[in-house]
Amino acid sequence: MKVRLGEYYTGWAQNDALKEAGKEAVKERAMEILEENRAQLASAQELLWASNIYSVLIILQGMDTAGKDGTIKHVMSGVNPQGCKVHSFRVPTDEELDHTFLWRYWRALPNRGEIGIFNRSYYEDVLVVKVHPERLVNLPPGKRGKKFWNARYEDINAFERHLIRNGTVILKFYLHISEDEQKKRLLDRLEDAEKLWKFSLSDLEERKFWGTYQEAYEDALTMTSTEEAPWYIIPADHKWVARTLIADIITTRIQSLDLAYPTVSGEAIAQLKDARRQLEEE
Numbered sequence: 025m026k027v028r029l030g031e032y033y034t035g036w037a038q039n040d041a042l043k044e045a046g047k048e049a050v051k052e053r054a055m056e057i058l059e060e061n062r063a064q065l066a067s068a069q070e071l072l073w074a075s076n077i078y079s080v081l082i083i084l085q086g087m088d089t090a091g092k093d094g095t096i097k098h099v100m101s102g103v104n105p106q107g108c109k110v111h112s113f114r115v116p117t118d119e120e121l122d123h124t125f126l127w128r129y130w131r132a133l134p135n136r137g138e139i140g141i142f143n144r145s146y147y148e149d150v151l152v153v154k155v156h157p158e159r160l161v162n163l164p165p166g167k168r169g170k171k172f173w174n175a176r177y178e179d180i181n182a183f184e185r186h187l188i189r190n191g192t193v194i195l196k197f198y199l200h201i202s203e204d205e206q207k208k209r210l211l212d213r214l215e216d217a218e219k220l221w222k223f224s225l226s227d228l229e230e231r232k233f234w235g236t237y238q239e240a241y242e243d244a245l246t247m248t249s250t251e252e253a254p255w256y257i258i259p260a261d262h263k264w265v266a267r268t269l270i271a272d273i274i275t276t277r278i279q280s281l282d283l284a285y286p287t288v289s290g291e292a293i294a295q296l297k298d299a300r301r302q303l304e305e306e
């Protein structure tokens with residue numbers, strides 16, 4: 025089924041029950057849930073690390089100002105930095121452009137036991153690059169039409185299937201903001217001396233392609249949402265909504281792996297007892 029982003033909510037009151045409760049009450053409860061999840065995520069990650077079977081790949085996509093950086097900061101704040109790596113992807117370098125489009129992401133994948141966060145990802149190669157096809161360079165000649173992009177979605181699906189079959193859990197979040205909210209956030213950046221550094225003239229340029237981006241997102245979400253790695257479309261006009269939902273989905277998913285700390289065998293226990301005896305006798 026084709027994803028139509030216009031049909032997805034960006035605000036906080038997705039249903040009547042929430043509306044009735046009122047914004048302040050919903051926000052308060054959301055903050056509590058976020059706090060609970062942060063603590064649970066920290067222990068889930070310890071277990072992930074100790075059991076060393078799965079890795080978790082979290083993909084964050086969204087228009088400029090959608091809140092990708094803030095989400096990482098707030099959701100992952102309780103997690104042991106040793107087991108968690110963040111990669112932010114910018115315009116590809118010449119070296120990266122001299123490889124297939126998946127190369128740089130492949131190299132950045134989390135190790136077993138780790139949580140890896142991709143702040144932007146290989147999806148940019150069917151988003152910003154689809155909006156600006158002149159960025160496709162060093163490729164064999166051919167039309168850059170529907171067939172070309174379908175091949176990229178297919179490559180992405182195959183890549184993800186390979187990762188999943190080998191123990192990577194993939195969680196993909198699209199932070200869905202409205203065009204109005206982006207305007208507000210861009211203006212905020214211009215008005216606040218401490219946020220000014222975040223403003224980039226290119227954000228304003230890209231905003232002019234809002235509609236084309238939404239279409240590219242709709243195609244990407246439609247074509248790459250699979251049973252094993254579905255897209256979550258996250259209402260993101262309110263940062264607390266996005267953060268709470270994302271924290272909850274990540275925590276629940278890792279907990280569902282039903283991991284246990286490695287057990288120690290009889291022989292190893294004897295060795296540990298011996299080690300203890302040696303230390304005590306020193």
Ligand code: AMP
Pocket residue numbers: 113114115116144145148149152153159226
């Ligand atoms: P920021 O997230 O604000 O640091 O901006 C990163 C910039 O890099 C954005 O303008 C993205 O559109 C751009 N970018 C990220 N990945 C790619 C890619 N694969 N191809 C072209 N541009 C990219």
Ligand code: MG
Pocket residue numbers: 088089222224227
């Ligand atoms: Mg930016």
